[in-house]
Amino acid sequence: MRLRDHLIARIAADGPMRLDEYMSVCLLHPEYGYYTTRQPFGRAGDFTTAPEISQMFGELIGLCLAQDWLSKGAPAPFTLAELGPGRGTLMADALRACTAVPGFLDAAQIVLVEASPALRAEQRATLAGHAVSWVDTTDALPDQPLFAIANEFFDALPIRQFIRDGAQWRERQVGLQEDRLAFGLGPSLPQPSFEARLADTKDGDMIEVSSALGPAVSGLADRIAGFGGAALIIDYGSWRSLGNTFQAIEQHEKVDPLAAPGRADLTAHVDFEALAQAAEPCAHSALTPQGVFLERLGITQRARKLAATLNEDALTNHISAHRRLTHPEEMGTLFKVIALYQNGALPPPGLEP
Secondary structure, eight states: OOHHHHHHHHHHHHOOEEHHHHHHHHHHOTTTOHHHHOOOBSTTSSBOOHHHHOHHHHHHHHHHHHHHHHHTTOOSSEEEEEESOTTSHHHHHHHHHHTTSTTHHHHEEEEEEOOOHHHHHHHHHHTTTSOEEEESSGGGSOSSOEEEEEESOGGGSOOEEEEEETTEEEEEEEEEETTEEEEEEEEEEOOGGGGGGGGSOOTTOEEEEOTTHHHHHHHHHHHHHHHOEEEEEEEEEESSOOSOOOEEEETTEEEOTTTSTTTSEEEOOEEHHHHHHHTTTSEEOOOEEHHHHHHHHTHHHHHHHHHTTOOHHHHHHHHHHHHHHHOTTTHHHHEEEEEEEOTTSOOOTTOOO
């Protein structure tokens, strides 16, 4: 049975599904889910993340956290965590760069937040030679100082979508139309938790919320608030959700998210305001474009140093990678960076309070 057939049978029996339920099944079904059956990363996959574009990204992220660790008193031991680490490329680059920081790797206990057995196996191979442990969720991280990275993690969390209808809201659902998956709307109902959004929306506007975001963020925030540290969160999105950002990506192209469940990656833009609110009592930095953040960390100087060792195609690809990570028309503006840290402390380098 294909995943599409499974979904159709489930909806026929139980009625329309919420969008977050649909996303969860498509991404995580143990037999047919996207992360179970597909190789999502790189040119041969469906999308390319910043660590796969250039080693500079992971190097600078690692050194940023290492400098922050030093400025916060070099606690030992501490947890060096990554949420949704893909193939482990970012962590490998970060660890290589941080060998130059005295004491950092000795004090670091590397923990990866990853639920997929297939991806854990890839991470184990990439990080061979390092002592690594895995947890399924952030609330299972050790109770000690935490320095964490989350690059393109929160965009994959399932969302719900609501369309304003007067002072009430209708939820977007996945149902059936002539035995095909189709979007529809639930009944108009009051949503007391959206009361504040009545001031900045009008009839027909859509907002997106993620019930999974709060628990994922609080697992980080509880440890940072209690034991110290910081979390760097890098993703695409905006300060406040407005409009439909749900999308499916297959072979680097946008596709119909209902056409072939389990074959495409499903994501939505991150609501950074909701993320910051979920992180209380931690402080958070200003939301900063990725390009600005990387330039503050010295990516152009690093790019020039690497370029001196390259020629021909390798040099062309290197220049292209630098542009893709930083230029406003590429990832430089679409992707944003925010840091969580203890109240009264300073944010990591490259970010303003």
